[in-house]
Amino acid sequence: MYCPLLVRAHSRQTGASGAELMNLILLFKEDFVDGTSRVRLEGRRLKHVLEVHRARVGDELCVGLADDLIGTGRVILLDRGSLEMEVRLEQKPPDPLPATLILALPRPKVLRRVLRSVTAMGVKRIVLLNAYRVERSYWSSPVLGPGSLRQELITGLEQSRDTMMPEVLVQPLFKLFVEDELPRLSKDTLTLVAHPGASSPCPRGAQGPVTLAVGPEGGFIPYEIEKLESAGFSPVHCGERILNVEAAVPALLARLW
Amino acid sequence: MYCPLLVRAHSRQTGASGAELMNLILLFKEDFVDGTSRVRLEGRRLKHVLEVHRARVGDELCVGLADDLIGTGRVILLDRGSLEMEVRLEQKPPDPLPATLILALPRPKVLRRVLRSVTAMGVKRIVLLNAYRVERSYWSSPVLGPGSLRQELITGLEQSRDTMMPEVLVQPLFKLFVEDELPRLSKDTLTLVAHPGASSPCPRGAQGPVTLAVGPEGGFIPYEIEKLESAGFSPVHCGERILNVEAAVPALLARLW
Numbered sequence: 310m311y312c313p314l315l316v317r318a319h320s321r322q323t324g325a326s327g328a329e330l331m332n333l334i335l336l337f338k339e340d341f342v343d344g345t346s347r348v349r350l351e352g353r354r355l356k357h358v359l360e361v362h363r364a365r366v367g368d369e370l371c372v373g374l375a376d377d378l379i380g381t382g383r384v385i386l387l388d389r390g391s392l393e394m395e396v397r398l399e400q401k402p403p404d405p406l407p408a409t410l411i412l413a414l415p416r417p418k419v420l421r422r423v424l425r426s427v428t429a430m431g432v433k434r435i436v437l438l439n440a441y442r443v444e445r446s447y448w449s450s451p452v453l454g455p456g457s458l459r460q461e462l463i464t465g466l467e468q469s470r471d472t473m474m475p476e477v478l479v480q481p482l483f484k485l486f487v488e489d490e491l492p493r494l495s496k497d498t499l500t501l502v503a504h505p506g507a508s509s510p511c512p513r514g515a516q517g518p519v520t521l522a523v524g525p526e527g528g529f530i531p532y533e534i535e536k537l538e539s540a541g542f543s544p545v546h547c548g549e550r551i552l553n554v555e556a557a558v559p560a561l562l563a564r565l566w
Numbered sequence: 567m568y569c570p571l572l573v574r575a576h577s578r579q580t581g582a583s584g585a586e587l588m589n590l591i592l593l594f595k596e597d598f599v600d601g602t603s604r605v606r607l608e609g610r611r612l613k614h615v616l617e618v619h620r621a622r623v624g625d626e627l628c629v630g631l632a633d634d635l636i637g638t639g640r641v642i643l644l645d646r647g648s649l650e651m652e653v654r655l656e657q658k659p660p661d662p663l664p665a666t667l668i669l670a671l672p673r674p675k676v677l678r679r680v681l682r683s684v685t686a687m688g689v690k691r692i693v694l695l696n697a698y699r700v701e702r703s704y705w706s707s708p709v710l711g712p713g714s715l716r717q718e719l720i721t722g723l724e725q726s727r728d729t730m731m732p733e734v735l736v737q738p739l740f741k742l743f744v745e746d747e748l749p750r751l752s753k754d755t756l757t758l759v760a761h762p763g764a765s766s767p768c769p770r771g772a773q774g775p776v777t778l779a780v781g782p783e784g785g786f787i788p789y790e791i792e793k794l795e796s797a798g799f800s801p802v803h804c805g806e807r808i809l810n811v812e813a814a815v816p817a818l819l820a821r822l823w
Contacts, residue, residue, distance in 0.1 A: 469807035550726035563817035
């Protein structure tokens with residue numbers, strides 16, 4: 310199903326907020342007026358709907374319920390402080406990517422963008438892992454707070470019209486995770502680690518689920534590659550060029566699916 | 567050739583500058599001490615080499631001459647204010663992508679990142695085009711100044727160990743460009759426009775050169791799609807999900823090559 314985005318013909322300001330475009334308004338159970346199919350929006354979502362979509366009473370907007378179906382919301386009431394919609398949910402969200410992404414924790418700004426991108430691409434499990442070349446200070450970034458992580462995931466879902474919230478695992482202990490958790494986590498998947506020095510290229514068109522590990526800027530160190538190899542991971546490269554994390558991750562996912 | 571990056575074993579700070587990693591130090595003719603194979607670095611590059619690579623006398627660094635060969639530079643002199651290297655240039659830079667990217671001008675911050683990513687991926691011609699949903703204010707951004715554009719391209723080349731500077735064309739008049747310039751520019755290439763509503767998927771593995779047009783957040787409007795179709799462009803989608811420009815462009819390029 311292609312759920313058309315309402316963008317007013319007279320509005321050029323689709324990117325005006327400086328944030329991602331909300332192609333779907335993600336709803337939560339608590340947005341519903343008790344026992345009805347009516348939702349009430351306030352705050353961030355209301356602002357976006359008013360300023361970017363420029364919604365009016367009678368308009369239909371693309372909506373979705375978190376971890377549930379997508380559909381449309383018809384605006385039935387609108388004022389400066391709140392908006393009410395009559396909601397019909399009837400379609401399944403897009404298929405997830407059968408991918409687990411293991412990402413050496415990037416610097417906070419990059420982390421925000423990568424979380425949004427990979428959520429938008431449909432990744433449903435993301436592991437944020439320590440590595441030798443991860444700066445220690447990144448681990449104390451407020452981006453890692455649960456509210457902040459969740460907001461990036463929501464933005465990614467809204468961008469790509471999805472409702473299924475990814476799971477994010479935070480793993481500050483490389484060795485412990487790779488030895489004790491990773492074999493179980495990556496069982497029955499194709500296990501790849503992106504590594505510029507690898508002799509094999511990243512395959513095109515994965516047949517089944519994949520666990521993909523991506524190192525920090527500067528790469529995993531040889532010890533880390535060895536540990537990942539012991540856990541069954543095959544190093545693969547993505548061509549002669551070294552890409553930064555923000556370009557490498559979408560490029561690898563697009564190559565695999 | 568895999569030209570190993572010098573990263574000191576004791577240095578975790580490969581991303582410390584908050585910028586992309588300089589995997590190759592891009593040199594210009596004017597860096598050379600007249601009539602020798604010696605270069606002198608100052609400013610931004612010196613700072614990076616000292617703080618991130620932590621270079622010492624005798625170290626070999628990966629270098630490349632703009633629009634020319636890549637090779638190594640051996641540090642022969644080092645103090646706080648300058649660094650001298652003896653340079654040997656002997657290898658060709660990585661192959662370019664046979665791609666022209668036509669990009670509806672994104673907001674300035676996104677433009678910076680996309681320029682770096684696509685340069686790192688090997689795109690050698692980038693057209694920044696106006697479109698209905700491009701905010702007018704983006705056209706007066708300082709990022710579009712030639713010095714600023716050039717710096718983003720240099721960063722992308724340094725990231726991916728390339729030396730061949732892309733060409734950037736700035737086209738603020740959509741209709742004039744698409745009618746008068748685009749047919750010539752895209753002659754004998756596969757001409758695609760990324761459009762979420764398209765009925766065909768973006769092909770995998772392009773056989774020859776491609777001209778790829780990517781709209782603004784919110785997409786090209788129907789009139790613009792029609793004009794591009796009249797210029798020979800086929801709308802293609804990238805799956806059910808709508809991606810933002812920063813993820814969509816690397817994903818499309820990775821799918822095509």
